[in-house]
Amino acid sequence: MADGGAPLSTAGHGGVDLISDLNDDVLREIITRLPLMEAARTAVLASRWRYLWRSDRLVLKDVDIHEPARDAVVPRVLADYPGHFRTVILADCRLASLDRELPAWPRLLVDKRTEELLLANRWVMDQPNPARLLPADILRCDSLQELTLDFWTFPSGTEVLLPRLRALAIVRIVISEQELECLIAASPVLESLRLTVNSSKHVRLRSKSLMCALVGLLKVEELTVVDTPLLARLFLFLSLPLNGVRIRIVCAPNLRVLGYLNTGTHELQIGDSVIRPDRMVSTSTVVPSVQILALTVNFGVFVEVKMLASFLRCFPNVDTLHIQSVLRGPSVTANEPSGDHHANFWREISPICCLRSHVKKMVIHNFRGDQNEFEFLKFVAMNAEELQSLLVASHKDILSSAVKVNETKDELQRLQFPTGISAVLRVSHKAATVWRLGKACILTIDDPFEC
Template sequence: MASTISSSNSHKLQRYHMVDMKDMISDLPEGILYYILSRLSTEEAVRTSILATKWRYLWTQLPVFDFRDSSPKRNSKSPDCLVDLVDQLLHKSNRIKKLFIELPVTIVDAGKVSSMLSSALMHDVHDLTLNLESENSRFVLPNSFSASRSLTKLDIVFGFLDSVPDGICFPSLKILSFAHVTFTNEKSAQRLFSGCPVLQDLSFEKCYWVNINISVAIPTLKKLDIFFRSSSLDRNSCMFKIDAVNLLSLSYKSNPTINCFLVNSTSIVDANIDLGFFCVQNNELHVAVFAIELFSRLGSVESLRLSDQTIQCLNYAKSALHLLPSFKNLTRLEVHFDDPSCEVLADILRKSPKLEFLHIYGGSYLSLDSEDWTSDSLPCCFKSSLKSCDISDFRGDEAEIRLVKFLLENVTLLREMNIYCTGYLSKKSKKLADVRNQLQALGMGSCVINLHHSWF
C-alpha cells in the first residue's frame, strides 16, 4: 500500500518543483532563450527583463524589433513618448537587423524621429520600416543616413518627405518602397533616387508629388511597382522619368494622364498594366499616346496582365494599334473585359506567336461577332502554340457559351479549359445544370473542360 504524503511534504515537493523549474529555464542555452524571446512581441520581450538578472539584457540581443503603439487609448503625448522609448531601447540594443516602427496618427516631432532613425542606423540595421500613420507628418532623413552601409531594405509609410541630406548614398540598398508619402522637394527627391547605386526593387503606393520634375537612371533596377492615385501628380506641373535599362518586372497601376515615363526599359519579362483611375473626357488623344508609348516597352514580355480599363485605353488608340510591338516571347496573357470590343485583344493575339496560356475575365462582355475573328484572320498562336485557356467570372450567358464554342473549334492544340463560375451561377443549381449540358453538347474532343464553383 502506497504511503500517504503528508501536507507538509506535499508543500515541500511543490516548492522543490518550482525551484527546479526556475533553475531549468535559467540554465537553458542562450540560443534557446533567444528563440523563446523571438516568439514574443517586442513589448513582451522587453518585459522579460524583470524576471531575473539573467533575463535583464537578453532582449537587447534580438535581431528583430517591432515597435507599435498597442495602447487602445492614444493621447496627444503618446507619439513623442513612444519615440523617446524606442530611442532609449535602441541605445541599449546592439544586434538589430530588422526594425519596424509604427507611430500613431498625430503630428510627430520631426527632430525626434530623425534622432530615432540615427539611433537605428548605429546598429547596422539591414531592414527598416517607418510607418508614421499620418499623411500630415513631416520628417527629414538624418545626415547619418548618408553613412548607412548596412541598409538593404527601406520602407517609408505616410508623411511628407521634405529634405534629404547632401551626399546621401545607400551603397547596399536593394529594396526601396514608399506608401502614402508626399514628395515636396524636387532636389531632395532627385538626390534620394540617385543615391541608390545597387537598387533592384522600387515601389510607390498612393504617393503624391508636388511640383516635382525629376529624371533618374537606375541601371540595376529589376522590379518596379507603381500605384498612383488620379491626383498623385498634377499633369501640368509634374513629370517623373525612370531610366531602367535592365528592368525585368513592371506593375503599373496609374492614371494614364500622369506624366510618369519609362526610358530604355525594353527588357521587361513580366508586366501587370492597369491604366485606371482616370477621366477620359477631353483626354482621349493623350491617353492613346501614353498607352502606345508604354506598350512599346513590352516587346520582350513573357507574362502580361491587362485590366479592363487598359483595354479601354488601347481602344482609344485603335488607329495606332499597328505601332504595338510584336510580343515574340509572350507565353501567358491575362485580360479583363467590361466592354464588348475585341479588336485590341485580336491585335495582341496576332502579335503573340508563342502564346501558350490565355486567361479571360468577364467573357460575357467579349463579342465575337466581328471581322476580327474570321477564319482568315485568326492569330497564328491558335494553330501553333495555345494549349490552355481559363475563363473567370463565368455566368453562363449566351455570349460566354459562344466564346467557349469558338475556342474549342478554332484552337487546334487546346488541351485544357478551366471555367470559374460566379457565386451567383454556382448557387443556381438548375441554371448550372443547363450550362453543364450546353458545354457537353459542344463536343470537346481532346480538350478537358473543368468547371469550378464559387459560393461567394
C-alpha cells in the first residue's frame, strides 16, 4: 500500500475489489515479485493476503532491506518465517552479525527447504585474513537447485550432498583440486557450472550431467575436460595476457560451443596430443562436434598466426567463427616478421577444412585495419566457399578517424568472396563479447559470442 493511497485491491477502480478475484497461484506470483518488506505489508490488506504470504515460499534478498535495519531484519525473517524459502540472497549483509543474532542460520536454510541460495562474504574481502569457513550445513542442503558462493574457504572433509543442484557458481573460494572434483561429483544433476578466481590451479571437469561450464582462467594452470558426455558449451574467460594455461579435451562428444581459445596463452591438448604450430591434424586431434568457435589472436605476432591456423584445423565442422583481434605490448612485436612474411604464409598454407567447407558466418571483433589482419581476410576470401556472412566489428581506434573508417571500408570492399558476399564493417563501437558471461550460461541463446 502506498502512503496515503487506496488499498491495493481497490485502487483505481472505484472501490471494486478486482485483485481478490484472482486465484491463489496468481496472487502468490504477485507477492513473490515484490521486495520483501512490501510483500510482508500485503498481510495488512486482508486475511487472505496474510495467509498467502505466510504460506508461500519466501524470496529474501538482503539488498531489498534498507540499511541500517538490514542486520536486524535478516535474522528475524530467517527465524520467524513459517514457510519454505524459494530464494535467499545474502549479498550485502554482515554475516558476522548474523552469526551473533542467529547462530543456527545455516541449519534454518536447510530445514526450510531453500531452493536458490547466494552467500557472498563481501564485508571481509579487503581484510588480509583468509576467507571464513563455509558452514558445512550448506553443502548438505538437499533442496538446493541453484547455489552461488563468493569468498569462502571450503570445509575440508565435509560430506557433500546436493542431489537437486542444477546450477553452481563458486567465486574466490579456497578449495583444493580434489575438493572441487568431489563437489561436482556430489551434484548428480548439475547442468551449469561457473568457476571464477578460485584457488585451484588444476581443474578437472568430470560430470555425466554437466551441459555448460564457464571457467575463469586467472589462476588456473590446467583445465581438463575428462568425461562430460552432455557438455554442450565451454566458455573460457579472465586469462591474463602472459598466463600459460593448458586446455586439455579428453572426452566431450557433444561439445558444440567453445571459446575463447587464446593463441598466445593457451596450450591446446586433444587427447594425448599437444597442438603445435604447423602440425597437421589426424583423427585423434580433432573435435568434430564443435560448431561455434571463438578464438583470440594477435595478428601482429607470427607464432600466434601460425597457431591460429593449427587451432582451426582441430575443429573441422565449425560453421560460426568468432575471432577477437588483440594487441600485446610493444616488446612482444618489436622483432616480428614483416607484413609480407605474413602474406606469404597465408598464400602458401595448405587448405583449412572448416574455412573451406563449413564456415558460414564469421565475425572479427576489435578490428583495427592492420595489414596482418587484412592478410588473413584475403586468405578467407580466397578459400571460404560456404561463407554467407562476414561482420567486421571495428575497434574504437578506427572510429576516431573518418579517414580511417573510409579507408577500411574501401579495402574490405575490394575483397572478393566465392559466394558473392561483401564484408560488412560495423562502425558503432560495442563492448567486446569476451566478458558476456550472462549470455554464456543461457542454453537457449544459440551463440553466446554474438555482438
